[in-house]
Amino acid sequence: MTTATEATLTQTAHAFFEACEAGKGWDACSPYCTLNASFSAQAEPLLDLKTLAQYADWMKGMTGLMPDARYDLKAFATDAERNTVVAYAVFHATHTGEGGPVPPTGRSTSTDYVYVMQFEGGKIAHMTKIWNAGYAMRELGWA
Template sequence: MNIEQTARDFFEACETGGGWEACKGYCHDGASFACQADALAGVTTLAGYAEWMKGLLGPIPDGRYDLTAFATDAGRGTVVASAVFHGTQTGTGGPGAPTGKSVASDYVYVMRFDGGRIAHMTKIWNDSQALRQLGWA
Protein backbone atom coordinates (compact mmCIF):
# COMPACT_ATOMS: atom_id res chain seq x y z
CA MET A 1 0.00 0.00 0.00
CA ASN A 2 1.38 3.43 -0.87
CA ILE A 3 1.47 6.33 1.59
CA GLU A 4 -1.39 8.18 -0.10
CA GLN A 5 -3.77 5.25 0.29
CA THR A 6 -2.59 4.67 3.86
CA ALA A 7 -3.21 8.35 4.65
CA ARG A 8 -6.68 8.23 3.09
CA ASP A 9 -7.60 5.12 5.05
CA PHE A 10 -6.25 6.62 8.29
CA PHE A 11 -8.09 9.90 7.69
CA GLU A 12 -11.39 8.11 7.16
CA ALA A 13 -10.93 5.89 10.23
CA CYS A 14 -9.97 8.82 12.44
CA GLU A 15 -12.57 11.31 11.23
CA THR A 16 -15.46 8.87 11.54
CA GLY A 17 -14.66 8.15 15.21
CA GLY A 18 -13.01 4.76 14.88
CA GLY A 19 -10.55 5.60 17.65
CA TRP A 20 -7.11 4.13 17.99
CA GLU A 21 -8.35 0.59 17.37
CA ALA A 22 -9.37 1.54 13.81
CA CYS A 23 -6.31 3.78 13.23
CA LYS A 24 -3.36 1.91 14.70
CA GLY A 25 -2.77 -0.31 11.68
CA TYR A 26 -1.77 2.77 9.64
CA CYS A 27 0.63 4.17 12.24
CA HIS A 28 3.83 3.36 14.07
CA ASP A 29 3.46 2.39 17.71
CA GLY A 30 4.10 5.58 19.64
CA ALA A 31 3.41 7.84 16.63
CA SER A 32 3.59 11.43 17.82
CA PHE A 33 1.04 14.21 17.46
CA ALA A 34 1.25 18.01 17.63
CA CYS A 35 -1.29 20.81 17.41
CA GLN A 36 -1.00 24.44 18.44
CA ALA A 37 -4.53 24.55 19.86
CA ASP A 38 -5.48 24.77 23.54
CA ALA A 39 -8.20 22.13 23.12
CA LEU A 40 -5.50 19.58 22.27
CA ALA A 41 -2.71 20.89 24.52
CA GLY A 42 -2.26 17.64 26.42
CA VAL A 43 -2.43 15.32 23.40
CA THR A 44 1.04 14.24 22.23
CA THR A 45 0.42 10.87 20.60
CA LEU A 46 -1.59 9.89 17.55
CA ALA A 47 -3.31 7.27 19.70
CA GLY A 48 -4.45 10.02 22.06
CA TYR A 49 -5.69 12.14 19.18
CA ALA A 50 -7.63 9.26 17.59
CA GLU A 51 -9.38 8.68 20.92
CA TRP A 52 -10.05 12.43 21.29
CA MET A 53 -11.75 12.46 17.87
CA LYS A 54 -13.79 9.42 18.85
CA GLY A 55 -14.89 11.24 22.00
CA LEU A 56 -15.83 14.38 20.05
CA LEU A 57 -18.59 12.47 18.30
CA GLY A 58 -20.42 12.04 21.64
CA PRO A 59 -21.46 15.67 21.98
CA ILE A 60 -21.49 16.13 18.18
CA PRO A 61 -23.08 12.87 16.97
CA ASP A 62 -23.61 14.15 13.41
CA GLY A 63 -19.94 15.19 13.11
CA ARG A 64 -18.66 14.75 9.58
CA TYR A 65 -16.01 16.14 7.28
CA ASP A 66 -15.91 17.67 3.84
CA LEU A 67 -12.53 16.89 2.29
CA THR A 68 -11.31 19.95 0.37
CA ALA A 69 -7.82 18.85 -0.71
CA PHE A 70 -5.49 15.87 -0.52
CA ALA A 71 -1.85 15.99 -1.64
CA THR A 72 1.14 13.65 -1.49
CA ASP A 73 4.78 14.72 -1.41
CA ALA A 74 6.40 11.31 -1.89
CA GLY A 75 9.92 12.73 -1.83
CA ARG A 76 9.37 14.05 1.68
CA GLY A 77 7.22 11.13 2.80
CA THR A 78 4.37 13.49 3.67
CA VAL A 79 0.66 13.58 2.91
CA VAL A 80 -1.50 16.66 3.57
CA ALA A 81 -5.28 16.58 3.93
CA SER A 82 -7.46 19.67 4.22
CA ALA A 83 -11.08 19.50 5.31
CA VAL A 84 -13.97 21.24 7.02
CA PHE A 85 -15.52 19.59 10.09
CA HIS A 86 -19.29 20.07 10.36
CA GLY A 87 -21.67 19.14 13.14
CA THR A 88 -24.18 20.26 15.74
CA GLN A 89 -23.88 19.77 19.48
CA THR A 90 -26.98 17.77 20.26
CA GLY A 91 -25.39 14.93 22.20
CA THR A 92 -23.97 14.65 25.70
CA GLY A 93 -20.38 14.66 26.82
CA GLY A 94 -19.49 18.24 25.96
CA PRO A 95 -18.58 20.93 28.47
CA GLY A 96 -22.25 21.42 29.39
CA ALA A 97 -25.78 20.76 28.25
CA PRO A 98 -26.27 20.47 24.47
CA THR A 99 -26.23 23.92 22.89
CA GLY A 100 -27.87 22.99 19.58
CA LYS A 101 -25.24 25.16 17.89
CA SER A 102 -23.40 24.11 14.74
CA VAL A 103 -19.79 24.29 13.71
CA ALA A 104 -17.98 24.52 10.37
CA SER A 105 -14.27 24.39 11.19
CA ASP A 106 -11.36 24.28 8.73
CA TYR A 107 -8.38 22.07 9.57
CA VAL A 108 -5.38 20.40 7.99
CA TYR A 109 -3.57 17.14 8.76
CA VAL A 110 0.13 16.91 7.87
CA MET A 111 1.06 13.22 8.07
CA ARG A 112 4.75 12.27 7.99
CA PHE A 113 5.59 8.72 7.06
CA ASP A 114 8.45 6.37 7.87
CA GLY A 115 8.53 2.94 6.27
CA GLY A 116 4.98 3.16 4.92
CA ARG A 117 3.32 4.06 8.23
CA ILE A 118 2.51 7.39 9.87
CA ALA A 119 5.26 8.36 12.32
CA HIS A 120 3.99 11.86 13.18
CA MET A 121 0.96 14.00 12.49
CA THR A 122 0.50 17.73 12.94
CA LYS A 123 -3.02 19.17 12.99
CA ILE A 124 -3.41 22.80 11.97
CA TRP A 125 -6.65 24.09 13.47
CA ASN A 126 -8.14 27.22 15.03
CA ASP A 127 -9.88 25.71 18.04
CA SER A 128 -11.00 29.12 19.38
CA GLN A 129 -13.28 29.67 16.38
CA ALA A 130 -14.72 26.17 16.61
CA LEU A 131 -15.41 26.39 20.34
CA ARG A 132 -17.12 29.77 19.94
CA GLN A 133 -19.33 28.44 17.14
CA LEU A 134 -20.44 25.58 19.40
CA GLY A 135 -21.12 27.91 22.33
CA TRP A 136 -18.37 26.28 24.37
CA ALA A 137 -16.23 29.43 24.73
Protein backbone atom coordinates in the same frame (compact mmCIF):
# COMPACT_ATOMS: atom_id res chain seq x y z
CA MET B 1 3.04 9.65 -12.96
CA THR B 2 2.37 8.18 -9.49
CA THR B 3 5.02 5.92 -8.03
CA ALA B 4 4.22 2.87 -5.92
CA THR B 5 5.58 4.72 -2.89
CA GLU B 6 3.32 7.70 -3.52
CA ALA B 7 0.33 5.44 -4.02
CA THR B 8 1.06 3.54 -0.82
CA LEU B 9 1.47 6.73 1.22
CA THR B 10 -1.73 8.14 -0.24
CA GLN B 11 -3.76 4.98 0.38
CA THR B 12 -2.50 4.63 3.96
CA ALA B 13 -3.11 8.29 4.76
CA HIS B 14 -6.59 8.19 3.25
CA ALA B 15 -7.57 5.06 5.19
CA PHE B 16 -6.30 6.65 8.43
CA PHE B 17 -8.08 9.93 7.68
CA GLU B 18 -11.41 8.20 7.09
CA ALA B 19 -11.15 6.07 10.24
CA CYS B 20 -10.09 9.00 12.41
CA GLU B 21 -12.73 11.40 11.10
CA ALA B 22 -15.46 8.76 11.50
CA GLY B 23 -14.57 8.60 15.21
CA LYS B 24 -13.50 4.97 15.12
CA GLY B 25 -10.71 5.59 17.65
CA TRP B 26 -7.20 4.23 17.95
CA ASP B 27 -8.19 0.60 17.46
CA ALA B 28 -9.26 1.35 13.87
CA CYS B 29 -6.49 3.91 13.22
CA SER B 30 -3.51 2.02 14.63
CA PRO B 31 -2.88 -0.28 11.64
CA TYR B 32 -1.89 2.80 9.61
CA CYS B 33 0.51 4.21 12.21
CA THR B 34 3.77 3.38 13.92
CA LEU B 35 3.44 2.04 17.46
CA ASN B 36 4.45 5.31 19.13
CA ALA B 37 3.16 7.78 16.54
CA SER B 38 3.33 11.30 17.92
CA PHE B 39 0.88 14.17 17.60
CA SER B 40 1.08 17.94 17.86
CA ALA B 41 -1.21 20.92 17.46
CA GLN B 42 -1.17 24.58 18.42
CA ALA B 43 -4.86 24.45 19.33
CA GLU B 44 -5.92 24.86 22.96
CA PRO B 45 -8.15 21.75 23.31
CA LEU B 46 -5.36 19.56 21.93
CA LEU B 47 -2.27 20.92 23.71
CA ASP B 48 -2.04 18.01 26.17
CA LEU B 49 -2.32 15.34 23.47
CA LYS B 50 1.12 14.03 22.55
CA THR B 51 0.36 10.76 20.76
CA LEU B 52 -1.71 9.96 17.71
CA ALA B 53 -3.50 7.33 19.82
CA GLN B 54 -4.68 10.08 22.19
CA TYR B 55 -5.86 12.20 19.28
CA ALA B 56 -7.73 9.34 17.57
CA ASP B 57 -9.55 8.60 20.82
CA TRP B 58 -10.25 12.33 21.33
CA MET B 59 -11.90 12.39 17.90
CA LYS B 60 -13.96 9.35 18.93
CA GLY B 61 -15.19 11.37 21.91
CA MET B 62 -15.99 14.37 19.72
CA THR B 63 -18.19 12.28 17.44
CA GLY B 64 -20.11 11.18 20.55
CA LEU B 65 -20.77 14.82 21.45
CA MET B 66 -21.65 15.64 17.86
CA PRO B 67 -23.28 12.56 16.29
CA ASP B 68 -23.92 14.37 13.00
CA ALA B 69 -20.19 15.10 12.57
CA ARG B 70 -18.97 14.91 9.00
CA TYR B 71 -16.23 16.39 6.87
CA ASP B 72 -15.93 17.87 3.42
CA LEU B 73 -12.53 16.91 2.01
CA LYS B 74 -11.15 19.82 0.00
CA ALA B 75 -7.62 18.65 -0.88
CA PHE B 76 -5.40 15.62 -0.41
CA ALA B 77 -1.76 15.80 -1.51
CA THR B 78 1.21 13.45 -1.26
CA ASP B 79 4.81 14.65 -1.13
CA ALA B 80 6.71 11.39 -1.58
CA GLU B 81 10.10 13.14 -1.45
CA ARG B 82 9.36 14.23 2.13
CA ASN B 83 7.26 11.16 3.07
CA THR B 84 4.37 13.46 3.92
CA VAL B 85 0.67 13.57 3.08
CA VAL B 86 -1.47 16.66 3.68
CA ALA B 87 -5.25 16.64 3.94
CA TYR B 88 -7.39 19.78 4.07
CA ALA B 89 -11.04 19.51 5.05
CA VAL B 90 -13.94 21.33 6.65
CA PHE B 91 -15.49 19.68 9.71
CA HIS B 92 -19.25 20.19 10.17
CA ALA B 93 -21.08 19.23 13.37
CA THR B 94 -23.76 20.21 15.87
CA HIS B 95 -23.37 19.72 19.63
CA THR B 96 -26.37 17.55 20.52
CA GLY B 97 -24.71 14.70 22.45
CA GLU B 98 -24.29 14.54 26.21
CA GLY B 99 -20.93 15.11 27.87
CA GLY B 100 -18.17 17.49 27.00
CA PRO B 101 -17.34 20.91 28.37
CA VAL B 102 -20.99 22.07 28.64
CA PRO B 103 -24.47 20.56 28.23
CA PRO B 104 -25.61 20.22 24.58
CA THR B 105 -25.84 23.68 23.04
CA GLY B 106 -27.56 22.72 19.80
CA ARG B 107 -25.07 25.02 18.07
CA SER B 108 -23.09 24.07 14.97
CA THR B 109 -19.64 24.65 13.58
CA SER B 110 -18.05 24.51 10.17
CA THR B 111 -14.33 24.67 10.81
CA ASP B 112 -11.32 24.34 8.50
CA TYR B 113 -8.45 22.05 9.47
CA VAL B 114 -5.36 20.42 7.99
CA TYR B 115 -3.65 17.14 8.83
CA VAL B 116 0.06 16.90 8.02
CA MET B 117 0.97 13.21 8.23
CA GLN B 118 4.67 12.26 8.24
CA PHE B 119 5.61 8.70 7.38
CA GLU B 120 8.36 6.30 8.44
CA GLY B 121 8.53 2.79 7.03
CA GLY B 122 5.21 3.18 5.22
CA LYS B 123 3.24 4.16 8.34
CA ILE B 124 2.29 7.49 9.93
CA ALA B 125 4.92 8.34 12.55
CA HIS B 126 3.78 11.88 13.36
CA MET B 127 0.77 14.04 12.64
CA THR B 128 0.31 17.75 13.10
CA LYS B 129 -3.20 19.22 13.11
CA ILE B 130 -3.55 22.82 12.01
CA TRP B 131 -6.86 24.19 13.29
CA ASN B 132 -8.37 27.43 14.60
CA ALA B 133 -9.89 25.84 17.70
CA GLY B 134 -10.97 29.13 19.27
CA TYR B 135 -13.27 29.91 16.36
CA ALA B 136 -14.89 26.44 16.48
CA MET B 137 -15.30 26.57 20.27
CA ARG B 138 -17.07 29.95 20.04
CA GLU B 139 -19.38 28.69 17.27
CA LEU B 140 -20.34 25.67 19.40
CA GLY B 141 -20.95 27.87 22.48
CA TRP B 142 -18.09 26.25 24.38
CA ALA B 143 -16.06 29.45 24.84
